[in-house]
Amino acid sequence: MSVVLTPVVLKTDASSDALAQHLDLSLVNDWSDDPNQVHVFYHDQRLVIGLPPVNREHPVAVDFELALRKRHPGKELLLKAIGGSRHRASVVDATAGLGRDSFLLASHGCTVTLCERMPVVAALLADGLRRAEKSSDCAEIASRMQLHHGSGAEYLASLSEQDCPDVVYLDPMFPVSGKSALVKKEMRLFHSLVGLDQDSDALLEIALQRARHRVVVKRPPKAPYLAERKPQLSVTGKAVRFDIYPLKAFPKGY
Template sequence: MQMLLNAGDAIAGDVAARYGFAPLHEAPAEGYFLAFEDGRLVLQQTGDKARVCVDFVEGASAHRRKFGGGRGQPVAKAVGLKGGANPAVLDATAGQGRDAFVLASLGCTVTLVERSPVAAALLEDGLRRAALDADTAEVAGRMTLVHADSLQWLLDADAKSFDVVFIDPMFPEPDKRAKSKKEMAMFQALIGGDPDADALLTPARRVARQRVVVKRPRLAPWLAQLKPNFDYPGESTRFDAYLPLA
């Protein structure tokens, strides 16, 4: 991945160095690249107006934080947010961190593991900006980003080290909602799918103290062809829940 650097931009230079992005001093003739625009790290494609960034302060995340339904949301119910429970959650496939941010806004501490350097850099920038905003600083303080391969990270993690492990595999082919949003289609096209998603389930069940929650399209097959212990169906998605391994 290439990253456009502006003269004197210390943050951009630091991000490029840590994630191994090739520095650019002008936009490439074609292809994807990263750049800072209006203080935000964005993914873009030459000749295309679409932009991808992680924004926890404004837009959809702000609307969901204020009006999303609180602990009555399907993801909150699936993770086990009832009463005063605030489980420690491992989001093993963080992506753009949307569900992780919802859970953190509801009181959970969330560790986000993301192996794609592009996705991790976008997430890091989103968390950086959220930590600077009065409305989201407390939420960002409950979120910790780890740039690592999820499968290996789970295999190396201590048993029963998180209350809940959350898995939301990305599929190579965008669903109908993604096709209607050019930004999401761009993100998926670059990041790709999670072909090893099935392999995450068993180590996740070893790491979880309470349950593993897998987010799936409503009609998608079970992860690893394994029937969940219980599920939370919705209109377009469902949450399959698996009990920990002894």
């Protein structure tokens, strides 16, 4: 079972007090003695999460400019799984996390609503989007991304028929595995903040009711199907699998 520690806000900036209030977290002036305590703080004008320096780990931020330059693992598979012409598809990413998959989809033309229910993660996303909107490289992509701070299931349930998206994308938390040391470190930090998503089976059910064309679920290659529901199709790479639940074909030329 993963242990989720309540994060604290580390005072590094004039805005730290307001941040602690906004997130309803304790404000501290110094690092905790607990090496596993997650701290939220401003660093180089970015909002980041990090462990005490004794861990020698880089703090994690949402950095879409970096994402533009870096290879996105599973990129081709994700684009294939989303299907249709990505130039028009509307996507609800109901488990946005650090927004990497959403950003990839938006950078290929999708309009993406990012739902994130964890306040600290939503704050990291909001900070990343704010910087992306000011960046000459990312502003156009960011204009297709909209953040919804709250439950993906509630957001989907609230949509009118005509606002339902073409695709609902799900990537709920799964126990850490993987070989890359860096991914492991980042994922460990993220896991200690978010824990496991225990309600993702129900999220799949609502996604299947609200998507117009398909639901796509990201899983580790050998993980069981979400809600034990066998997809019509899966595309699998070395580190990731996308389960595809088609509902209605995309119109020709779409």
